[in-house]
Amino acid sequence: GAVVSQHPSWVICKSGTSVKIECRSLDFQATTMFWYRQFPKQSLMLMATSNEGSKATYEQGVEKDKFLINHASLTLSTLTVTSAHPEDSSFYICSARSGRQETQYFGPGTRLLVL
């Protein structure tokens, strides 16, 4: 149980385009989802926390108009990178948690390359 999927796993896009990444909890209701960004050989950097039906809470320094997060249902959250630029190239990972559960379950990640 506790499986989280992400789609797509890989995306290559041109500079200026928008990219949407989906995060789904497959067998549990994810009241909270987290979006992380990870650069090579570095730790996960929390970008934002989203609760189902509420606006996402962004970490300091993360542009909310750049990284649009929607958590419209208990099983799906989306991250849209708007007007992507090469510096947005990174590995994006989502995780999901049910209620005040202490363990969060991670998706397999999405590698974004902006040309």
Added chain:
Amino acid sequence: SQQGEEDPQALSIQEGENATMNCSYKTSINNLQWYRQNSGRGLVHLILIRSNEREKHSGRLRVTLDTSKKSSSLLITASRAADTASYFCATWGGGSYIPTFGRGTSLIVHP
């Protein structure tokens, strides 16, 4: 938010040897969790140890927690090549329900 810091940053051992990595944190916690990340993949939850626990085992994993020193260690016994991955600790507590991660320890187990 709190942050665990893992030590060492990189560890290279032979198959069959034990691997020990440490995590230090700064403020009080409710629990500490260890995760594994294979290259280019998401994180897999390994073990959770609560602040009132001192040691926990799961298969070949042994985790200790010393709240007086604000540190934890993860021991992998009889390591295998498949244990090659990055290992992260994450702390949870101080009124925050958002765990934050350290930089991780990169473990390479040579066959």
